[in-house]
Amino acid sequence: MPPLSSSSRFGALDGLRYGLLGLPLAFVALPLYVLLPNHYARAFGVPLATLGAVLLGARLLDAFIDPLLGRLSDRLHARSPRAVLGFGAVAAGVLLLGFGLLFFPQALVDPTHHGALLAATAVLLAVTYAGYSMLSIAHQSWGAMLGGDALQRGRIVGWREGMGLVGVVLASVIPTLAGLPAMVAVFGVALAIGWLLWTRAPRPVHGHTLHTVPLAVPHAALDLRLPLRRPAFRRLLAVFVLNGIASAVPATLVLFFVQDRLQAPASLQPAFLGLYFVMAAVSIPGWLRIVRRFGLARSWLGGMCMSVAVFAWAGAMGAGDAVPFLVVCALSGIAIGSDLVLPGALLAGLIAEAGDQPNAGAYFGWWNFATKLNLALAAGLALPLLGLAGYVPGARDAPALQALSLAYCLLPCVLKVAAGLALWALVIRPAASASPLPLSKAAP
Structure with a gap:
């Protein structure tokens, strides 16, 4: 080829x-x-x-x-x-x-x-x-x-x-x-x-003829810290980590929420997960159409806002709300589609604008490190907080279930809002003021 x-x-x-x-x-x-x-x-x-x-x-x-x-x-x-x-x-x-x-x-x-x-x-x-x-x-x-x-x-x-x-x-x-x-x-x-x-x-x-910016350090190609020296990468990585933890917390707690808060039949549990992933997949072409109009970063911000709205609604659900939760799974799957596509595309654009294509592996090495760390941080944050609040699997008392709802719904919302504010302050505004072709806009 x-x-x-x-x-x-x-x-x-x-x-x-x-x-x-x-x-x-x-x-x-x-x-x-x-x-x-x-x-x-x-x-x-x-x-x-x-x-x-x-x-x-x-x-x-x-x-x-x-x-x-x-x-x-x-x-x-x-x-x-x-x-x-x-x-x-x-x-x-x-x-x-x-x-x-x-x-x-x-x-x-x-x-x-x-x-x-x-x-x-x-x-x-x-x-x-x-x-x-x-x-x-x-x-x-x-x-x-x-x-x-x-x-x-x-x-x-x-x-x-x-x-x-x-x-x-x-x-x-x-x-x-x-x-x-x-x-x-x-x-x-x-x-x-x-x-x-x-x-x-x-x-x-x-031969990487697409370079537009020379490397500042002669031996940078051998330096694992090269991506971390790029302020734009550090800013994007900070947003990615915040948003990643926000997405990983409900992934860690979803089965607890379904089994104890919703008390849904076991036969419905595969439907919740399956619908979530299917809707995430089918939403990707739609997000790409949105990118055509609003650009990558602003479209990603829209996905974050959608996630906050959906999980705020889920926070009001309780026993017997299995069918409405199917709608939550569908909508949150659509929202997560933006997380799957747009951050990686922003990173690819950042690498291209910096002229760092020969060092793309270093960027993705740190990116994957952050992805894996997000999962560990989510479990390390959500599960101990639930334990301190008195929740144990199988609990049916109101305070424990309320703690579960707060951890599954409110905590991701808070983190998503923080990620959205960081995206606006650290990525969208600096790019808009620094270049006529910012990261948040698609090139004509």
């Missing part, structure tokens, strides 16, 4: 070739965080607290190596697209091997010996997370280097994240309907097809 120049249009076939790899990359998350603890507890009798500590340790290690993997990705991009694709093939193999063995560790150790099982699990988690991070950072950097105006950058990210949502839906359905062996097999096939199509996707202009 020839390089994509700044005047080329990124069409639907290009989007499929580039974006399909987002499906297996997103597919991984739900089994690891939802299915794996349950599988180890039920099949092997591993205590959840012990497994939780192993999962947390592996996740923290993964987060801290992301910036290093970003620098490695940059060096490969500087060589050639072929080097990146070869690196991606190795990363995909590592990811598939680690993922498969995590669910079938009996191929390596006797699962009745918990010490050996947990040691193997820790190694396999590290391998799986490393493979995932290597592949996702290289893939995200590739997309950022394709360039284009704000609308095209949104389209590129939209294809990647839209395919990712399809992967999440498949990962939530296949294990229940077909079992764990089928889940691993589907993941492997999707990963192979995604990588193969990526090799046929539009390629960045090699």
